[in-house]
Each structure stands twice: as structure tokens, then as C-alpha cells.
Amino acid sequence: MKTAIPMMLMSALTALVGCQSSSSPRGGGMTQEVGFKIAVPSFTTEIKQGEVQSVPVSLERGDYFKQDVKLQIQAPKGISVEPTSVLIKSSDRPEVQIRITVPKDASIGEYIMYVNGVPKTGEPTSTVFYVKVVSP
Numbered sequence: 422m423k424t425a426i427p428m429m430l431m432s433a434l435t436a437l438v439g440c441q442s443s444s445s446p447r448g449g450g451m452t453q454e455v456g457f458k459i460a461v462p463s464f465t466t467e468i469k470q471g472e473v474q475s476v477p478v479s480l481e482r483g484d485y486f487k488q489d490v491k492l493q494i495q496a497p498k499g500i501s502v503e504p505t506s507v508l509i510k511s512s513d514r515p516e517v518q519i520r521i522t523v524p525k526d527a528s529i530g531e532y533i534m535y536v537n538g539v540p541k542t543g544e545p546t547s548t549v550f551y552v553k554v555v556s557p
Contacts, residue, residue, distance in 0.1 A: 455485045459492070459538045461550040468500075469557045471525035476550075478536055479516035480509055487511045488540045494519055495535040499527050500552065502534065527554050 458481040468474045480490055489510045496502040501522045509515060521534070532554065537547040 456483045457486050459548045465551040465553045467553045468523045473522045475518045491539045493537045497532045
């Protein structure tokens with residue numbers, strides 16, 4: 422009984438921490454201190470046909486990661502995104518707002534948005550998030 426309770430707590434904690442990740446794999450280096458992640462919405466973003474919505478995309482920098490990162494955002498055919506590319510300087514605030522535009526005649530359904538981060542030196546990283554187009 423003494424070991425069952427701590428094991429149950431560890432299992433619950435592991436499940437809770439593992440389910441909340443919405444970032445990309447770490448890029449720019451091999452360790453947490455020198456790399457970076459791209460943070461995107463963790464839940465599907467719903468946008469009505471004919472509307473525009475802003476969505477935050479940010480960098481989570483390691484303690485020693487002091488590089489500029491170029492973010493490249495790609496929308497699938499049928500919807501659009503602005504900007505498609507943005508440079509986040511090491512001295513800048515690490516969050517940008519992107520605008521997703523859904524035309525009135527866009528097909529209803531779920532779309533995948535791709536975000537790629539390329540540091541000045543080191544390994545790039547990428548992640549995705551989902552946009553669901555719904556009727557007005």
C-alpha cells in the first residue's frame with residue numbers, strides 16, 4: 422500500500438504533463454538551455470467562413486539561446502495566412518500574431534497549418550496546428 426500511492430501519483434503526474442505539450446521539438450541546439458521551441462495553439466482553432474482571426478505563435482527560448490529565428494508559416498490551399506514569414510530577433514518579444522483568412526467559399530473541414538523555425542545557426546524545428554473551418 423505504501424508504494425501503490427506514490428506510483429499512482431507519479432502516473433497521474435506523468436499523464437498530466439505529457440498531455441499539455443503544444444510546442445515543437447527543440448531546435449537550434451541539442452539541449453534545453455541552448456535551443457528553442459515554437460509554441461502554437463494547442464487546441465483546434467475554429468474560424469467561420471468569410472472571417473479573419475489572429476492566432477499567437479511564439480518562441481520558447483532556452484536560457485542560452487540568443488539567436489534570431491525566422492518563422493515560416495504555410496497555410497493549405499483554400500485558406501491564407503499573413504505574414505508567411507517573420508524574423509524574430511533575439512532582442513524582440515518572442516510572440517507574433519498571424520492572421521488567418523478564410524474565404525466565404527472555403528470548404529468546411531479541418532486544415533493543417535505548418536510553422537517552421539530556422540535559427541541563424543543550428544538545427545531548424547517545425548510544428549503544426551489545426552484550423553477548423555465552420556459555417557457562419
